[in-house]
Amino acid sequence: AQTVTQSQPEMSVQEAETVTLSCTYDTSESNYYLFWYKQPPSRQMILVIRQEAYKQQNATENRFSVNFQKAAKSFSLKISDSQLGDTAMYFCACSYSGAGSYQLTFGKGTKLSVIP
C-alpha cells in the first residue's frame, strides 16, 4: 500500500513570488512515479509535473520544478513567478505498475491562493 501526505492544507503567495508545496510519501515499491496535479475551482484536474523514481535529476516544467529526495521520500513542488492562474488545489500523487494499472494514490491536497 502507498500513502501520500501533504501537511499544508492551505497556502498563499504574492503574485510573482515563489512558493514551495510539501509532499511526503511511503511505498514499498522500487519502481514508482510521482506527480503533482492541479485542480482549479470547478475545473478538471491537470498534470503539472511528473518524476520517475529511478531518475535522480529533478523534473522541471517552465515555472514548476520539484525537489525529489528519494531517501527521505519527499517530493516538493516549487512554483516560481506565481501567477493568478496558479490559484488551485494541488495534489501530490504516487503510482506504480501493480497489476499494470498505474492507479494513483493522492494526498489530501494543498489549497494555493495567489494574491495580487
Added chain:
Amino acid sequence: DTGVSQDPRHKITKRGQNVTFRCDPISEHNRLYWYRQTLGQGPEFLTYFQNEAQLEKSRLLSDRFSAERPKGSFSTLEIQRTEQGDSAMYLCASSLPGQGINTEAFFGQGTRLTVV
C-alpha cells in the same frame, strides 16, 4: 478529441434510488479509471479497466457499485440503492497503454452526485 468527457456533470437523487454515470475516455487510451473525491480530500481509486476487462477494484467499491466498459470504449458506473455517504465527485481518467510517460492520466471534469 477534446479529452475525457463525463456525463452528467451534476446529479441529485433521492436516497435509495439508482444512478448511472458515463465516461468517454480519449479515443486511443486503453486504460480507464474511476476515482471518488469527497469534500476536502484527494481522489480515491475505485476501479480500473484495461480495454474491456475490469482488472482492479478497490475495497471502497461496495457491492452496490458496478462498473462496465463494453467493447473497451466508454464506461459506466452504476450505484444502486444510493446512500447519503455516496455524495461525492466521481472522476474518470484515462491513459495510454505502456509504461513511463504513457502512464499520465487525463481526467474528466467529474460528475458531482448529491444524495438527499
